[in-house]
Amino acid sequence: MIQFKHIRSRIAFTFLTVVIAIQLAGLVPLKYALVKHANRLAEEQMEVGERVFVNLLQHNTQSLKQATQVLAADYAFREAVATNDAETIASALESYQGRIHAQVAYFVSQDEAMVIGTQESESAISGSAAHQEFVQAIIENQTGTLKFELVDGKPYQLIAVPVKAPEVIGWVVMGFAVDNRLAAQIKQLTHLDVTFVQKTHQHDWALVTGTANHELSNLLVKTVSDVYAQKLSLHKVDLDGITYHLKIRSLHETKDEALLVVLQGSVEPYLQDLNTLFKVMIFLTLLGVVIFAALIWYVSRKTTEPIATLVKNADDIAMGNYDKPIQVTSTDEIGLLATALNSMREAVLQRSLRIQRLAFNDELTGLSNRLAFTQGVHQAMLVHAQTNAKLSILVINIHRFKPINQTLGRDFGDDLLRHVGQVLKQHVLSEQDMVARLDADEFAVLLQHADQAQATRFADAIQQVFEQPVQVQGQAIDVQAGMGIALYPEHGMDEESLLNHAETALQESRLKKTPWIVYNTSLEIDQSETLTLISDLKEAIQQNQLLLYIQPKVDVSTRRALGGEALIRWVHPQKGMIFPDQFIPFAEQTGIISDLTQWMLRRACEALADFKKQGLHISLAVNLSTRDLNNMELPQQIADLLAAHGLTTKSLKLEITEGSLMQDPERAEIVVRKLAAMGLHLAIDDFGTGYSSLAYLRQLPVQELKIDRSFVMFMDKNAGDASIVKSTIDLAHNLGLIVVAEGIENELVLNQLAKLGCNEGQGYFIGKPMPEKDFSIWLERWQGQNDIDIDIGDDFNYAVNPLDIEPAPQDPYTLDNLN
Secondary structure, eight states: OOOOSSHHHHHHHHHHHHHHHHHHHHHHHHHHHHHHHHHHHHHHHHHHHHHHHHHHHHHHHHHHHHHHHHHHHOHHHHHHHHTTOHHHHHHHHHHHHHHHTOSEEEEEETTSOOEEEOHHHHHHSOSHHHHHHHHHHHHHOOSSSEEEEEETTEEEEEEEEEEESSSEEEEEEEEEEOSHHHHHHHHHHHOSEEEEEEEOSSSOSEEEEESSOHHHHHHHHHHHHHHGGGOOSSEEEEETTEEEEEEEEEEEEOSSOEEEEEEEEESHHHHHHHHHHHHHHHHHHHHHHHHHHHHHHHHHHHHHHHHHHHHHHHHHHHTTOOSSOOOOOOSSHHHHHHHHHHHHHHHHHHHHHHHHHHHHBOTTTSSBOHHHHHHHHHHHHHHHHHHTOOEEEEEEEETTHHHHHHHHOHHHHHHHHHHHHHHHHHTOSSTTOEEEEEETTEEEEEETTOOHHHHHHHHHHHHHHTTSOEEETTEEEOOOEEEEEEEETTTOSSHHHHHHHHHHHHHHHHHHTOSEEEOOGGGSOOHHHHHHHHHHHHHHHHTTOEEEEEEEEEETTTOOEEEEEEEEEEEETTTEEEOGGGTHHHHHHHTHHHHHHHHHHHHHHHHHHHHHHTTOOOEEEEEEOHHHHTOTTHHHHHHHHHHHTTOOGGGEEEEEEHHHHHHSHHHHHHHHHHHHHTTOEEEEEEETSSSOOHHHHHTSOOOEEEEOHHHHTTTTTOHHHHHHHHHHHHHHHHTTOEEEEOOOOSHHHHHHHHHHTOOEEOSTTTOOOEEGGGHHHHHHHHHHHHTOOOOOSTTOEEEEETTOOOOOTTSTTSOOOOO
16 A cells, blocks of 8 residues: 555546546547448448449440440441451450450350450460360350359450341450459459469469458468358458458358458558557646646645644644744634644643743742752752762751651641741852752752851751741641751762761761761662671571560559560671661561561560469560561460460560551451450550551550651650640540550650650660560669569560661660660
8 A cells, every 4th residue: 555645646636537437437438449440441341342342343345345336337347247357356356355355355156156265365364274164154144244153264254245137146355454453453343362272183273363462462362262161251360460352252162262352441541540640648647637637636746835834833732832833824724723733832832831830840849940950959960070079969858758748737748848948048158059849848959159067057047946846727736857968069960979977967867867967978788788788687586696675664653563575686796786777677588587576586585484483473475577467377376486485465565667567458357356366565666757647546455656756756846746646546445446656765755655645655765675684673773762562463564676777876785775
């Protein structure tokens, strides 16, 4: 199928094809008609030629008869005949023979006693047999008409006229040979080739004479012998590749002899004339097609010019050029299409502008987004690379934004984000600086001409602004922010690495709870070292390089010691004490966390068994990871451990984080219900940092809820934190849950929690993480400080948390614990 680049070509080709098809449809039957007409003309010519030939024979008969009658009526000739004057008769015959150009002249008496011929006749008909044959022919031809006879194998025309005195006394016979002269005469009158063909008793069909060339005449003889027997009035034959029409007439025919005259006419002359006409028609047709093609091309081009213009306009739209409107110059379909394209252009322009805004702007705050920020940093680096100037990037995170958003509503959170964005824009160092919102509660600032000192002063200024409560929707709320700072070119030569290093510094500021941190290479963990730690951790589990640490927990109202929460520690043979945040994350990713949980469950059961021997009937709670909650065999494994150490299910408490529950809620719920059916005490740890709700948690068989430390640590200074904690306590109590607060750092917070009705608490004010052998020392010390009895009955408990990754640098035995 032909493919066209332009519609005008398709239109022109279509119409031109139709025109050519119509012309061909006319030329083909015309050609057929011309051929048919040529054959008809040839046939008519043959009919006319035949009539002319017959008339010619009749005319010759009359002419010869009249000429012979003149001789027969001549007085002197009749006198000679009457007196039998042979000499005079011969002389008269010779005279008339020469006058009418006869080849044979004879006088035959009525009784056939006298037969006188001219000398020329005698020489033409030699031999007694031939002579007798001729005489016999004369006797038979006494009708006074022209007849053709074969005498001595040669064809002649014979005319016999009676000589009367007054009765018939004899016959004058004139004979004319059938030769080229007769054939030429016939051709001259009929315009047809003439061929005489004869057959004798001695020879088959043979050529006598003719006007055609010798080769064609020989072919004609062979053809006549085939078609003569068909007895058709007109024969159509092919001779030497040319079509001929033949008319065959018998001039003389007996049983053994025959003389035929063949009138032949070729169709070729008529075809040539008609072919010339046909060629003229073809030329005129081609000329018409060319003219029509030019006209079609012109019309199609004029017709498609508006479409081509619209196509160009559509291409401009496709290339993103939406500003130039499309000119509408007509009211037909093209005009309607142009109007539709204009409407589409306007719609696309508006959508493009919106997409551009969405692509480079944060719709909520109106600030630049991450993409626009990275492009801005890239452009700034290109400029600063030439001048060797410095620039700084700050990544800022709003602490506890998620619980604020969940507790006070999304609209409140949106207004808070807008307020933070405006504060950052108001405190930038120059108009060239850039503020962007990277994520939900994360912002970034580009300081175009700031070194480390200027960047840290900017961070201090922002921190001072947020030290005062922020008014949002008429409500005062404390906002705390952490910041990570990265400098160009010290901390990165491209925008991605610089931004990543700033975010790394931000993460460190969160861990160390400092307002800001400037990036340095020590913050990055060597990946090769991490891979080494993976294999070392597996060996550490097998060789018992892990330690169990305990952080105490008390009743908030009575300050009675209830137990503690245990933390995992790793003492590496070469590297010494390794922070949990250096091995817990990749342990979760690689699946080793399940081995750690099994180690903690086993050590917890061993510790419980040791305390039981000391007379302390207490329980331990082990924190379960996401992988543990997907382990359908976990309930049976715990049951086997308890049975092996002689413990009851009341001896063990299990803590579950919100995040682990929400990874695969359906599978986790199955495992949790099996554990609850065993009689194990279940607690939700770090509540408020995940995505679950109390309504969902109410569906689970849990008895305890632990409020995350991030809400508790500063509730004595931040009214918003206190409000969140109070709301959580009230909701949990309404659901029948025990509430435990983490991160109690001073007595004010402890007293405030007691007033809010919190059940239990833990934190640095109560006690830092410590080895299990020092736990009894803490019990005695806490008893002396608070002058209360230590409960060592079934209600005394402490929790073991292998996933707690926060160190306690002031404790000589432990890592930092952010509680």
